[in-house]
Amino acid sequence: SHKWRNPTSKGIRLPPGSMGLPFIGETIQFFIPSKSLDLHSFLKSRINKYGPLFQTSLVGRSVVVSSDPDISHFILQQEGKLVELWYMDSFVRLVGLSGSVKDGSCIIAGSIHKRLKKLVFDQFGPQNLKAKLLPQLQEMINQALLNWTTQNFVELKHACTVMIINFTMSHLFGYDPVKYGEIQAEEFTHFFEGLMSLPLNIPGTTYHRCLKKQKSTLKIMKMMIEDRQAKLPEERTRGDFLELIVEDMKNNNLLTSDLISYMMFGLLLATFETISTTLTLTVMLLTQHPLVVQELERENKEIVQKRSVETAMTWEEFRSLTFTKQVINEVLRMGNFVPGFLRRAIKDIQIKEYTIPEGWTIMVVPSAIHLNPETYTDPFVFNPWRWKHLAENNVTSAKNFIPFGEGIRLCPGAEFSKVLLTLFLNVLATKYSWSQVKPGEIIRAPTMGFGKGYYIKVAEKSI
Numbered sequence: 001s002h003k004w005r006n007p008t009s010k011g012i013r014l015p016p017g018s019m020g021l022p023f024i025g026e027t028i029q030f031f032i033p034s035k036s037l038d039l040h041s042f043l044k045s046r047i048n049k050y051g052p053l054f055q056t057s058l059v060g061r062s063v064v065v066s067s068d069p070d071i072s073h074f075i076l077q078q079e080g081k082l083v084e085l086w087y088m089d090s091f092v093r094l095v096g097l098s099g100s101v102k103d104g105s106c107i108i109a110g111s112i113h114k115r116l117k118k119l120v121f122d123q124f125g126p127q128n129l130k131a132k133l134l135p136q137l138q139e140m141i142n143q144a145l146l147n148w149t150t151q152n153f154v155e156l157k158h159a160c161t162v163m164i165i166n167f168t169m170s171h172l173f174g175y176d177p178v179k180y181g182e183i184q185a186e187e188f189t190h191f192f193e194g195l196m197s198l199p200l201n202i203p204g205t206t207y208h209r210c211l212k213k214q215k216s217t218l219k220i221m222k223m224m225i226e227d228r229q230a231k232l233p234e235e236r237t238r239g240d241f242l243e244l245i246v247e248d249m250k251n252n253n254l255l256t257s258d259l260i261s262y263m264m265f266g267l268l269l270a271t272f273e274t275i276s277t278t279l280t281l282t283v284m285l286l287t288q289h290p291l292v293v294q295e296l297e298r299e300n301k302e303i304v305q306k307r308s309v310e311t312a313m314t315w316e317e318f319r320s321l322t323f324t325k326q327v328i329n330e331v332l333r334m335g336n337f338v339p340g341f342l343r344r345a346i347k348d349i350q351i352k353e354y355t356i357p358e359g360w361t362i363m364v365v366p367s368a369i370h371l372n373p374e375t376y377t378d379p380f381v382f383n384p385w386r387w388k389h390l391a392e393n394n395v396t397s398a399k400n401f402i403p404f405g406e407g408i409r410l411c412p413g414a415e416f417s418k419v420l421l422t423l424f425l426n427v428l429a430t431k432y433s434w435s436q437v438k439p440g441e442i443i444r445a446p447t448m449g450f451g452k453g454y455y456i457k458v459a460e461k462s463i
């Protein structure tokens, strides 16, 4: 480890670990693709060697990695006090979270953060889900699946991406393709890989393509906002997300159309990437576990036997899909789609005998928590039934299951995501059958991807 980097002169003790090579640090090891759901080898080897809290150096930054449930819980509770949100520079630039890209800091903080978060909660939270989104999501899922049966095969992540982008744009943002042109959702399929690629803004690179797509989408979003502002009095009936925002903009001049267009773009990204990845992994795992599919069918039969199959599912019926939700929990536990939650220490932080110096990056890794054999017996076995047992024995406290984060930065799309995933699973497993065109491949680098794609053929189930 490099002495010049370690402020040991202050007499503080840093967590164990190695800073690797000058400047590059251990970045290369961190980005080496791993092809399983197991803990990434970068983490595994370091946790074995140094314990659950260790130091490293990534993309030119000094980082402390936490894989300990209690330390992670503590850190995630310190937002605004000892830590603040921090994302990698290339990510920040593309998502547009930041006005000042130089130090990667995020300006959506404090009172603006609170306000925007409330807006997102209002739109994506339980109340609106129950009142409005549940039937809309069912329609989206039914239409998409029916459409997939007409195709020779679908690449699942791509197909889900298109489904979700079209839904978010039309139902939440009130997008009108006649007015603004087709959204070209398929161009977003590799957007996230672009975020994680080298930030070289040269024509031909993935990063350049992403920036271009971002720019054109932001322009459309800004037009949508301004058009809606102009029409507000007579169009106050849609009750969609854009209407809520535009109402709020009237009373707060910090909420400019530039800021809001960035936020909408960020929301779009947050929605499609996480959910399409989760859905793809879900189908992959179900294909390997036919007993789970049988149980999903059994649960559905029990619930719908009281009514015609064609009627939409009610909120009460939805709530009683206990096993289906256990499957989703199990996929979220094993999937770990967000490889690390990033924070920056705004003060020196004392943790046991160690100090995390001010300015350092802290990465909380949920995978280490979700794959901990002390909490989850045989953590690499896909076993949705374990959740019944876990609930009965009160094993999983909030600290041991954090797929949506924790604290002030808790994902405001958590309920929405769970409803969408549960509904999709219900419809797929009960009305459709599918076969793999070829086995899928899971690649973590460190975010999850599916290599050349996961291709399936979908057919309606003969009843």
Ligand code: HEM
Pocket: 117, 120, 124, 267, 270, 271, 272, 274, 275, 278, 337, 338, 340, 341, 342, 402, 403, 404, 405, 406, 408, 409, 410, 411, 412, 413, 414, 416, 417
């Ligand atoms: C399976 C689906 C999803 C997963 C696993 C997920 C996961 C997460 C996690 C772990 C965080 C916290 C990150 C941190 O603390 O650094 C987060 C934040 C966030 N998520 Fe999600 N998310 C999902 C879907 C969604 C959806 C559908 C939306 C759309 C509303 C959304 C919007 C957001 C936003 C706006 C934040 C930032 C919150 C803040 O900074 O306060 N997410 N998500």
